[in-house]
Amino acid sequence: TYIVGDACIKCKYTDCVEVCPVDCFYEGENMLVIHPDECIDCGVCEPECPADAIKPDTEPGLEKYAELNAKYAAEWPNITVKKDPLPEAEEFDGVENKLESYFS
Ligand code: SF4
Ligand code: F3S
Helix, strand or coil, X not given: CEEECHHHCCCCCCHHHHHCCCCCXXXXXXXXXXXXXXXXXXXCCHHHXXXXXXXXXXXXXXXXXXXXXXXXXXXXXXXXXXXXXXXXXXXXXXXXXXHHHHCX
């Protein structure tokens, strides 16, 4: 599966949802997540994210985000249509370790 990581938090550009063939993105207030049981590992979303937030789960160090994606994909609503990024997206693009302070 692919995973939405820290870089999405407070940016939420939503370009990713437009290209997913199985519509497996789910939306929280400050980030999106991918449903691990629905993602077919096609990889087309990875280059679409302007914040470079999407990675395959084979990359090291993503365990925390893998858990978060699985947990919240079961709770948050599905999103399939692109919308405006968060107003603070540019300010937070490139900021590291946003999870503890800004996740919601
Ligand atoms: Fe959707 Fe493919 Fe990205 Fe998985 S890898 S979330 S199926 S676009
Ligand atoms: Fe987030 Fe990137 Fe999609 S910032 S909403 S993973 S395009």
